[in-house]
Amino acid sequence: MKFVCFSLFLICLFTAAAISQPARSKNKSLTKIGEAMPAFSLTASDGKEFSVAALEGKIIYVNFWATWCPPCLEEFPCVEKEIWEKYKASENFAMVAIAREQSADEILPFRNKYTFPMASDLDRQVYKLFGDSGLPRSYVVGANGRILFQSIGYDPTEFSRMIKIIDAALNESEKKPDESKEILPKN
Numbered sequence: 001m002k003f004v005c006f007s008l009f010l011i012c013l014f015t016a017a018a019i020s021q022p023a024r025s026k027n028k029s030l031t032k033i034g035e036a037m038p039a040f041s042l043t044a045s046d047g048k049e050f051s052v053a054a055l056e057g058k059i060i061y062v063n064f065w066a067t068w069c070p071p072c073l074e075e076f077p078c079v080e081k082e083i084w085e086k087y088k089a090s091e092n093f094a095m096v097a098i099a100r101e102q103s104a105d106e107i108l109p110f111r112n113k114y115t116f117p118m119a120s121d122l123d124r125q126v127y128k129l130f131g132d133s134g135l136p137r138s139y140v141v142g143a144n145g146r147i148l149f150q151s152i153g154y155d156p157t158e159f160s161r162m163i164k165i166i167d168a169a170l171n172e173s174e175k176k177p178d179e180s181k182e183i184l185p186k187n
Helices: 002-026 070-087 104-113 156-173
Strands: 041-043 049-051 059-065 093-100 118-121 137-141 147-152
Touching: 041 118, 059 070, 059 156, 070 093, 070 156, 093 104, 104 118, 137 156, 147 156
Parallel strands: 059 093, 093 118
Antiparallel strands: 041 049, 059 137, 137 147
């Protein structure tokens, strides 16, 4: 009986490993650091149009999330405090949190809890420009419209690295034109 239980345990363990491996590889990105940010526009929860093209020259933070995503919900307080509260006053910064496959009504409770701009991407029209699966997804775009940082999932160490990249990009964008130079992120 112990042998049968142990054998079943091993079968379950190997099956779970085999199933989870392809799922991880499915979370591929369609973008790369250094490439131009895909162009998109949508209406944010505050009623304002969020357009990548119209924001050229600004440092942009884009976050894809969903109401049912535990890592997204773990990340949101950090987004509020360490990104939005810190940078919202800068005229050189813009952000939006885009709810994948969620309606405006579904994200309403989150709009009431968090103050950063949110938008709905009910049919994945924007999300499909970035990947096929995986949440949360974060992107930082430089003033030149190129991706400086991208990540899938929430990891506090990666989040801290992202903050440093935003800081450096904003510091660079606030210099006088003759003091500016291209920011090259580390992968």
